[in-house]
Amino acid sequence: MVGINWKKLFRLNGFDAQDSREERSRLLGQLGDEEEMESAFPAKEVTKVALRLRRLIEECIPCELEEDLITKPNSKIITKKVVLAAKEAGGDEYGACVLYALLVNKRWFKLQAKKEPWDADMHEVRATATEVIAKEIIETEDDQNKLFMECLLKRYSVVVDDEQTQPANVIERAVDLHALQVTGSSGYQKCVSYLWRGWLIQDENDASKFVEYAQIDNPRYLSHLDPDLMRAPVYQNATQVCFSLLYLALFSQVIATVNPSGEIDVVEIILYIFTFGFLADEFAKFWKIGSNYIGFWNVFNLILYALLTTSLVMRFIALSHDSGLEKRKQYNELSYNFLAFSAPMFWGRLLLYLDSFTFFGSMLVVLKVMMKESLIFFALLGVIIIGFFQAFMGMDNTDNEIEDTYFILSSMANALMQSPDFSGFDNFAPPFGIILYYVFTFVVMVVLLNILIALYNSAYEDITSESNDEYMALFAQKTMQFVRAPDENVFIAPLNLIELFCLIIPLEWWMPKDMYAKLNDVVMAVAYSPLLLVAAWWETKSAKKVKGNRMRGQDDDDEEEEWEQMSGDFMEEEGWDKKVASVKPNVVDDTATVAVQELREEVKELKELLLKVVEKK
Structure with missing residues (x-):
């Protein structure tokens, strides 16, 4: 695809996986050969703001404290005065970069916790404090336009090694740092929602700035029939889901209709065209990014595409033999076996595109954390299996002949699957x-598997307690994958084949840039025409709501709920508001604090009475 800065996309996504230098780059970025963006404020001034905030947090948390003391709503550590002081760290001129500076401090404290394990808990609490302060600032900001455009979406830099770092905004940094307190705040999620819908887009002339979608409140249908509409994350995601469902439908049709003669029908041809498009997309990204691109879903998809490619190769080999020969039949059956073998992966692949739905997204978060926790189990298991396997092979090699390799491997695998077979070892190097084998079975089935169960249970409890925040962080991450390095011409696989063979190869190298851009718009309009017609209708419907909300002076995404339909001043007229105010409990301060405050008032009154008595005498 033309225009994507893939190196930037995956560096900003945190794919750098080396030691502290790369961890720092994950937050700060590095200047390279990419198109440079300018920081909204001088990097030196932003760094000063970050250092002021660091001093504030260090003084507020001078020692190790319980995390609950920081995160609870009525915290006595992160008070309103502390939050107000944090807001003032940038002064009147640089106040908009305070949120970014807080996230810079979060990474600093995280990095310091790794370098100073003796004070790791204190630094972790300080890192949490930066999130709590940032969340409070976001949720107490009344000016939504200032919050979005100045605080969350403007890009800032700091100074590292006497160089200005690559500018980034708070939305990106919170995703990179997995700052759940920030990504779970109302203002942050509202901004992400605007980005997801395409209501806030990057300026065509300056990618470092975000602007409002010009047709956001235009109810005319034709005004939304623009191929640029497909650049909105919501429509890109919908397109990916549609293509994935179509891909699955093609596969199901191919599996259900076996061709005994080995001929390739039209449905199979379309299926393999789709596969080639997905493969081309994967290899294009890998070519531009390198090994940093490789992740779980990439490996998963590549295995699936490799199975389909193998099936196609087997089919070609079958077709190379004359009809009716046994060889043709064998290779044809082998081709369908490879195809059928990939069916579970086809269905599992859907999860990659359905994570924008709450149910699937929450489930994927749980699975992701549980798989990370299981790495400890697999590390121990690998060492133990290698040790026991070497012992069994040594026993088998006592007569200088290795004959039972398959038996050893299958017996160890059965033990791992909790189905050991002890009878086969009666005559294997007795006793x-x-x-x-008894020792191996005990270690694997009793010790390691129970460790795995305990790890899964711990991970499940930890993640489910923050499942909503984790899902919101996942949704923000998915949104930023579409937004942070946008494509000039969005051709989602397998439509990338149209771009590759009809535009890039024959035209891009000689056609003037303006003419090439217009041609891309035309091709996109034709390719996406069915989806574009639906998207334009949806935008028209959304624009009517936005226009109505603006006429009433409400936010663009505001919706009137049932309980708001009869809201008015009748409660105040009936005196109900006073009644509620007189009985509502004080949930901010605990009972002891309230009692002390009342005692102070009484002592104050007593002092005033004593002063009056003394004056009369």
Whole structure:
């Protein structure tokens, strides 16, 4: 795809996986050969703001404290005065970069916790404090336009090694740092929602700035029939889901209609065209990015595409033999076996595109954390399996002949699957073989599997307690994958084949840039025409709501709920508001604090009475 800065996209996404230098780059970025963006404020001034905030947090948390003391709503550590002081760290001129500076401090404290394990808990609490302060600032900001355009979406830099770092905004940094307190705040999620819908877009002339979608309140249908509309994350995601469902439908049709003669029908041709488009997309990204691009879903997809490619190769080999020969039949059956073998992966692949839905997104977050926790189990298991396998192979090699390799591997795999077979080891290097197999079975089934269960249970409890925040962070991350490095011409696989063979190869290298851009718009309009017609209708419907909200002086995404339909001043007229105010409990201060405050008032009154008595005498 033309125009994507893939190196920037995946560096900003945190794919750098080396030591502290790369961890720092994950937050700060590095200047490279990419198109440079300007920081909204001088990097030196932003760094000063970050250092002021660091001093504030260090003084507020001088020692190790319980995290609950920081995160609870009525915290006595992160008070309103502390939050107000944090807001003033940038002064009147540089106040908009305070949120960014807080996230810079979060990474600093995280990095310091790794370098100073003796004070790790204190630094972790300080890192949490930066999130709590940032969340409070976001949720107490009344000016939504200032919050979005100045605080969350403007890009800032700091100074590292006497160089200005690559500018980035708070939306990106909160995703990179997995700052759940920030990504779960109302203002942040509202901004992400605007980005997801395409209501806030990057300026065509300056990618470092975000502007409002010009037709956001235009109810005319034709005004939204623009191929640029497909650049909105919501429509890109919908397109990916549609293509994935179509891909699955093609596969299901191919599996259900076996061709005994080995001929390739039209549905199979379309299926393999789709596969080639997805493969081309994967390899294009890998070519531009390198090994940093590789992740779980990439490997998963590549295995799936490799199985389909193998199936196609087997089909070609079958077709190379004359009809009716046994060889043709064998290779044809082998081709369908590879195809059928990939069915579970086809259905599992849907999860990659359905994570924007709450149910699937929350489930994927749980699975992701549980898989990370299981790495400890697999590390221990690998060491133990290698050790026992070497012992069994040594016993088998006592007569200088290795004959039972398959038996050893299958027996160890059965033990791992909780189905051990002890009878086969009765005559295997007696009595050492059977004893060693008993020990291996005990270690794997009793010790390691229970460790795995405990890890899964701990991970599940930890993640479910913050499942909503984790899902919101996942949604923000998905949105930023579409927004932070946008494509000039959005051709989602397998439509990338149209771009590759009809535009890039024959035209891009010689056609003037303006003419090439117009041609891309025309091709996009034709390719996406069915989806574009639906998207334009949806935008028209949305624009009517936005226009109505603006006429009433409400936010663009405001919706009137049932309980708001009869809201008015009747409660105040009836005196109900006073009644509620007189009985509502004080949930900010605890009972002891309230009692002390009342005692102070009484002592104050007593002092005033004593002064009056003394004056009369």
